[in-house]
Amino acid sequence: MPGEQDLEDSVGAAAELLGDRWTFLILREAFFGTRRFNEFAQNLGLSRNILSNRLKMLVSQGIFEQHPYGPSKARNEYRLAQAGRDIFPIVVALLQWGDKYLAGSRGPSIVLKHTRCGNDTDPLLICRACHEPIELDEILPTPGPGASEWARQRLSQLTDSAFVEPAER
Amino acid sequence: MPGEQDLEDSVGAAAELLGDRWTFLILREAFFGTRRFNEFAQNLGLSRNILSNRLKMLVSQGIFEQHPYGPSKARNEYRLAQAGRDIFPIVVALLQWGDKYLAGSRGPSIVLKHTRCGNDTDPLLICRACHEPIELDEILPTPGPGASEWARQRLSQLTDSAFVEPAER
DNA sequence: CGGTATCCCATTTGATACTG
DNA sequence: CAGTATCAAATGGGATACCG
Numbered sequence: 001m002p003g004e005q006d007l008e009d010s011v012g013a014a015a016e017l018l019g020d021r022w023t024f025l026i027l028r029e030a031f032f033g034t035r036r037f038n039e040f041a042q043n044l045g046l047s048r049n050i051l052s053n054r055l056k057m058l059v060s061q062g063i064f065e066q067h068p069y070g071p072s073k074a075r076n077e078y079r080l081a082q083a084g085r086d087i088f089p090i091v092v093a094l095l096q097w098g099d100k101y102l103a104g105s106r107g108p109s110i111v112l113k114h115t116r117c118g119n120d121t122d123p124l125l126i127c128r129a130c131h132e133p134i135e136l137d138e139i140l141p142t143p144g145p146g147a148s149e150w151a152r153q154r155l156s157q158l159t160d161s162a163f164v165e166p167a168e169r
Numbered sequence: 170m171p172g173e174q175d176l177e178d179s180v181g182a183a184a185e186l187l188g189d190r191w192t193f194l195i196l197r198e199a200f201f202g203t204r205r206f207n208e209f210a211q212n213l214g215l216s217r218n219i220l221s222n223r224l225k226m227l228v229s230q231g232i233f234e235q236h237p238y239g240p241s242k243a244r245n246e247y248r249l250a251q252a253g254r255d256i257f258p259i260v261v262a263l264l265q266w267g268d269k270y271l272a273g274s275r276g277p278s279i280v281l282k283h284t285r286c287g288n289d290t291d292p293l294l295i296c297r298a299c300h301e302p303i304e305l306d307e308i309l310p311t312p313g314p315g316a317s318e319w320a321r322q323r324l325s326q327l328t329d330s331a332f333v334e335p336a337e338r
Numbered sequence: 339c340g341g342t343a344t345c346c347c348a349t350t351t352g353a354t355a356c357t358g
Numbered sequence: 359c360a361g362t363a364t365c366a367a368a369t370g371g372g373a374t375a376c377c378g
């Protein structure tokens with residue numbers, strides 16, 4: 001069991017839930033159109049008991065929805081529900097980072113094509129308010145309504161751009 | 170040992186590297202300005218041997234840089250290197266998803282303030298080419314230069330918006 | 339085909355103790 | 359403070375066998 005004050009924020013909770021050796025891969029498969037149990041198992045090469053666990057978890061979290069199909073509806077397809085579709089930005093962010101730092105000399109294995117405009121695209125994060133690109137040193141985390149007292153304390157001590165190289169202390 | 174064809178893409182590689190129970194939390198701490206061994210240990214409540222392992226891994230991956238400090242430079246600070254700063258979009262994406270689906274009734278624990286424009290912000294993903302927001306059903310993954318033969322095969326079979334609800338098969 | 343149950347092994351975890 | 363070493367316990371993994 002971890003310390004008492006972790007998981008207070010959504011990063012922790014989301015990482016705890018999704019940050020699993022297989023979960024992201026299952027999700028990636030889903031974004032590639034995979035829907036059936038055996039397709040997941042074969043494409044990823046994971047054993048079926050684990051797949052069963054993960055799928056069950058993901059359904060219980062509202063990330064996948066089961067859709068019976070086939071003769072007498074005896075079988076299930078796993079389709080992304082809204083909570084699952086909303087994971088796409090996370091997958092994109094992982095893809096971009098991996099391409100930049102892990103892809104090796106051959107270059108990225110996957111390129112995202114934006115069918116709306118026809119270009120290969122490299123998604124960019126902007127501020128929804130002012131439409132400028134998000135720069136790390138222009139973002140300050142502040143306590144929100146759900147912040148614990150501990151988190152509130154910590155966050156309110158942050159000065160602007162806390163991560164910027166500090167003077168030697 | 171997983172199947173033969175997994176980890177072919179950057180999502181898999183990045184998830185394998187970062188998708189760990191503690192790694193994301195350590196990174197989040199770093200984005201909050203934490204730099205010292207004991208600060209990490211205390212704020213996260215993880216045991217020091219594990220922290221030691223993770224930090225070593227993150228340094229070896231170029232995510233953190235060690236900066237000696239203190240009397241006789243005997244101690245190390247862990248600062249985000251460029252590869253580490255570039256993880257910020259992933260953390261933001263996790264935060265947004267977590268806030269939306271896991272935060273509960275109290276609301277998000279962390280709000281990102283864009284100091285440049287002064288607003289609390291909810292970062293948005295847009296296409297770098299046409300500047301329109303990224304919609305899941307307008308993105309098609311295509312094989313890139315580093316794609317394996319297997320990945321190339323699979324991706325080239327994807328039709329437009331593969332994840333969209335299909336007709337019953 | 340679409341799972342579930344069982345079993346065994348490798349790894350990881352966290353407590354604790356120790357060192358410079 | 360900043361780690362490393364050790365170790366028992368829990369966990370997670372895959373193989374296999376089994377069921378509707």
